[in-house]
Amino acid sequence: MRLPDSINLANLPTKIERLERFSENLGDINIYIKRDDQTGTEIAGNKVRKLEYAVKEALDSGCDTLITCGGIQSNHARATAAVAARLGMKAVLVLRSDETPQLEGNYFLDKLLGAKIILISSKEYATARNEIMENIRGEISKSGSKGYIIPEGASNGIGTFGYFKAMEEIKQQEEEMGIIFDGIVVAVGSGGTYGGLFLANTLYKYGKRIIGINVCDNAEYFKNKVISILEESGLYLNEPFLYQKNDIEIIDGYVGRGYALSDKKELDFIYNFSAMEGIILDPVYTGKAMYGLSQEIKKGSLIGLKNLLFIHSGGVFGLFPKRDMFEF
Structure with missing residues (x-):
């Protein structure tokens, strides 16, 4: 299948590991983790896969400035700044904060x-x-620069091909490892990572359950958001794809106090998981999602799934502002 063009930024492929002790604690299920937290250092995490496509489009359009947005501790904004610096471009970040950060x-x-x-x-x-x-893009154009706007999380039609390609990578790793994953689990914060996995799974007829655990808003919001992203992605493809809204599987109930807000049970879970597996989750995305996955398994909601793959989408830098909230 012909995908849009991209540039190479991430360290790929990222490895897949079995979570030995975590799986044993949860019973008759195998939990694996794909280490997309190791796509780089400055660009670590899932965002760089999407940026490989979005920034290629920006360069092909003659743009020299990347404009994007996010929360004050946005992983996507940091990755965008790093990519811009690496490529000799400028970056303008519109960040949300109600106080002096x-x-x-x-x-x-x-x-x-x-x-x-x-x-x-x-x-x-x-x-x-x-x-x-848009106003920023207009202003910089007056000085001769050309801006390219990347939406929150690079979660749009072009960006989502980053995880379409990741799904192809996972399929290759399945063959190499001799494993078939029944389901793939990912934190959902803007919808693009989920959308790419879902799109490839649908077009290639892999037959896997793509399970998202939302870390903000609610399941209905993200189902609609994913549909919007898929419609935009379709403009880049020359092949039709059919799916039902109910095929989009988002598990609600683990937002906790809200986006980027942590409670004790989430932080305790991150601490216990880190000490158990030697892998550090983040408090905004993967901590909430892995906690949610563990609870759903304990509740029996995922019966019938033998091998699950969790996408570790990075975000370790977001732990440091919360260091005083941990109890050791």
Whole structure:
């Protein structure tokens, strides 16, 4: 199948490991983890796979400035700043914060990578971030620069091909390992990672359950968001694909206190998992999602699935602003 063009930024393929002790604790199920937290250092995480496609489109369009948005500790914004610096481009980050942020975690790295940062309130972010980014593009054009806007999480039609390609990678690894994964589990925060996995699974008829665990909003919101992304992705393909809305499987109930907000049970889970497996989850995405997965298995909601693959989408830098919340 002919996909849109991309550039090579990530360290691929990322390895797949069995979570030995975690699986044993959960009973008759094998949990594997795909280490997309190891796609790089500055670009670590799932965002770089999407940026490989989005930034290629930007370069082909003659753009020299990447404009994007996210929370103050956005992994995507940090990865965008790193990619821009690596390619000799500029980055403008529109970040959400209702107070003067501490210079730590991803926000510190954004500064270190030379990005221009514009802080806006949560209200502005919710209602006007796209307009603000369009205004930035208009302003920089006056100085001769050409901006390319990347939406939150690079979760759009072009960006989602990053995880379409990742699904092809997983299929190859299945053959090499002699394993068939019944389901693939991923945290859902903007929908693009899920959308890419789902699209490839549908077009190639792999027959796997693609299971998302939302870390903000709710399942219905993300089903609609994924549909919107898939419709946009379809514009890049010359092949039709059919699916039903109910095929999109999002497990709700693990948002907790809200996006990027942590409670004790989530942080305790991250600590216990880290000590058990030597793998560090993040508090915004993978910590909530892996906790949710463990609870669903304990409840018997995933009976019939023998081998599950969890996508570790990175985000370790987001732990540092929460260091004082952990109890050791």
